[in-house]
Amino acid sequence: MTTVGEPDRAASGGRRPWARAPGGAARWYRRDPLGFVEHAARERGPVFRLPDDESLCVADPAEALRVLQDEEGHYDEVSDFFHVRGGRLGPRETQVAIGRAARATLRTHLAAHRERLPAIVAELGEVSEWPSAGRAAAHRFLAGALLRPDSPPPLRELMAQVMQHDVLIRPNGRLARVTRRALWARVVRALAGEVLARRAGSRPGRPDLLDAILEATPPDTPATQLAQVYLLLFRTSVAPVGHVVAWTLLAAATHGVDLAAVPAESAVRESLRLWPVAWLLGRPVRRAHQVGGVRLEPGESVSVCAYLLHRDERHWPEATRFRPDRWDGPGPRGPYLPFGGGPFTCAGAVVARTLAADLVAAVTVGARLEVRGGRGRPHVAGIITPPPFQLRRTPCQA
Numbered sequence: 001m002t003t004v005g006e007p008d009r010a011a012s013g014g015r016r017p018w019a020r021a022p023g024g025a026a027r028w029y030r031r032d033p034l035g036f037v038e039h040a041a042r043e044r045g046p047v048f049r050l051p052d053d054e055s056l057c058v059a060d061p062a063e064a065l066r067v068l069q070d071e072e073g074h075y076d077e078v079s080d081f082f083h084v085r086g087g088r089l090g091p092r093e094t095q096v097a098i099g100r101a102a103r104a105t106l107r108t109h110l111a112a113h114r115e116r117l118p119a120i121v122a123e124l125g126e127v128s129e130w131p132s133a134g135r136a137a138a139h140r141f142l143a144g145a146l147l148r149p150d151s152p153p154p155l156r157e158l159m160a161q162v163m164q165h166d167v168l169i170r171p172n173g174r175l176a177r178v179t180r181r182a183l184w185a186r187v188v189r190a191l192a193g194e195v196l197a198r199r200a201g202s203r204p205g206r207p208d209l210l211d212a213i214l215e216a217t218p219p220d221t222p223a224t225q226l227a228q229v230y231l232l233l234f235r236t237s238v239a240p241v242g243h244v245v246a247w248t249l250l251a252a253a254t255h256g257v258d259l260a261a262v263p264a265e266s267a268v269r270e271s272l273r274l275w276p277v278a279w280l281l282g283r284p285v286r287r288a289h290q291v292g293g294v295r296l297e298p299g300e301s302v303s304v305c306a307y308l309l310h311r312d313e314r315h316w317p318e319a320t321r322f323r324p325d326r327w328d329g330p331g332p333r334g335p336y337l338p339f340g341g342g343p344f345t346c347a348g349a350v351v352a353r354t355l356a357a358d359l360v361a362a363v364t365v366g367a368r369l370e371v372r373g374g375r376g377r378p379h380v381a382g383i384i385t386p387p388p389f390q391l392r393r394t395p396c397q398a
């Protein structure tokens with residue numbers, strides 16, 4: 001990569017450097033976003049415009065941290081995470097309280113039920129299809145924390161459909177998108193009804209994620225907003241965790257790493273480096289300023305690219321190799337932002353990483369693993385989903 005603020009990029013305002021790319025840059029980016037940004041960074045350096053929305057992609061470590069820390073208040077201060085229909089759930093203190101409450105619910109569940117993980121992995125069977133098996137395992141484990149078993153059966157049935165139809169990931173194709181939107185709307189209506197019912201009278205028993213959100217928000221918060229935030233948190237607790245486990249298994253098989261011989265935490269950290277599922281972190285510009293020599297105006301946006309930062313050879317030797325051993329000992333290491341950075345850092349980072357590592361250990365311990373497939377391109381829509389692969393897990397004789 002070249003350095004920030006090269007004269008030609010600054011002179012062109014960083015705009016449309018590949019307008020003449022064969023087939024159109026936007027189409028190329030849509031087809032293969034990761035390949036596109038890798039090419040762009042090689043050709044243009046670590047700050048360039050993305051061809052779909054002209055957002056400024058940032059893959060320079062110092063500039064990326066400056067954007068995420070935002071000490072000068074250049075960006076909108078509300079996290080995209082709480083973007084709900086018709087606005088954003090706020091104020092900021094409420095958002096932070098929701099994040100903390102969700103984290104506490106999952107952490108308590110993980111501490112209380114960790115020993116169930118081997119049985120959950122065994123339920124996947126000797127041959128399982130990934131990455132959906134990863135999402136299914138994360139969901140099965142967290143189910144009781146996400147939605148209380150005594151919730152109304154129609155709501156439980158709808159949430160089961162959310163899992164069955166992979167509503168948690170943005171699908172390709174118009175029909176799939178329409179079906180997904182329709183189910184999403186039905187689930188939001190059902191959840192909003194449940195919010196009203198729970199406000200009218202609390203039930204005894206261990207609180208779930210919805211109770212945690214209710215507890216953390218003022219009582220006049222619209223029920224549909226809470227339902228949407230619940231769904232976002234439900235999705236975040238299941239899909240990225242499942243995908244991190246899937247990426248870890250796939251990367252280990254591709255690079256010939258025996259997962260039984262390395263700490264699961266190191267394998268998960270390394271898989272999040274190579275394949276940061278949340279690969280692009282957007283920030284809407286509120287005040288005019290410059291990033292990497294490019295002037296930005298209010299209304300534009302910046303996208304910090306964790307994927308490129310994590311593969312920068314200047315900071316990560318053998319950057320494209322899956323090497324869990326780089327996490328042995330205290331460091332130093334390169335830029336690492338799988339959970340973002342600054343004031344909007346992921347509220348669930350530790351619990352997500354711990355659950356992913358526990359799941360990887362449960363898959364790995366006492367079994368021989370064989371991966372088939374997984375050679376296609378990742379599906380990139382919001383988060384990075386690994387290409388489909390099959391896992392054969394043969395229990396070893398004790």
Ligand code: HEM
Nearest residue numbers: 079081099102103237240241278339340344346347348352
């Ligand atoms: C492997 C799993 C996960 C990954 C990779 C991940 C990644 C991220 C990233 C990158 C951000 C920052 C987005 C930005 O800066 O624009 C974020 C925010 C957030 N995440 Fe996670 N996340 C994961 C799991 C979870 C879980 C399990 C929870 C549940 C507690 C959670 C709750 C949140 C919340 C509440 C925010 C917004 C923080 C704020 O604005 O204050 N995440 N996540």
